[in-house]
Amino acid sequence: MGHSIAEEVAEIRDLLKTREYASGELSDALKKARRRLPRRVYKQGMLLAKAEPLMDHPKLRLTLDEPALLKSAGEVLDYLKSIDLADRRKGRVLTILGSLAFSLLVVLGLAIAVMRWRGLI
Template sequence: MGHSITEDIAEIRELLKTREHVSGALADALKKARRRLPRRIYNQAMLLAKAEPLMQHPKLRLTLDEPALRKSAGEVSGYLKSVDLADRRKGRALTILGSMAFSVLAVVVLMVAVMRWRGLI
């Protein structure tokens, strides 16, 4: 990585916008995407979000652990790049179809139970 942590954070913000459809400051975007991110990735990204304001201050910037932040940025961007949007859409569609099928099945079972209880079957 030949670029700065600030550029890594900007890249992560852009990946969050394209892959997770959340925008804004890094901390705000992460809060919106929290349930779609694995806990480890979320925690690594929150480390970056907490470090972001300190990056602007010359003396406070020296207190940051740059190798750890670079590692966190690499993990988060690697995960976000690996997200398959088509697979996520298929999964969401299958979840909806599965819940609809379960609902129809439950209604049919209840109808049969009521008909049997009333002696119609």
């Protein structure tokens, strides 16, 4: 646990950029990725984002609860490292194929209904 809070925040920012495609300041990146993050992970990340400006100030830094912030950073890092990009891509492809198949079934059903209605079947 030799990492400082600033190093942990930098690593979180990098992981958000590579895994969630959300870059910028930590609070902005978290807001961009909010829908894809669990509520608890988002809240822990926002705690870090609120504490980030205080980390640079020597006296205000003493007001931070470092063990709690390190625990929050660890939780966010654990979640971001557990994201499987290949599985996420596969899920996206399957979602597209599922909606395409559903649309095709609806069109075929409507075509059969119209042909029956007109007496062609």
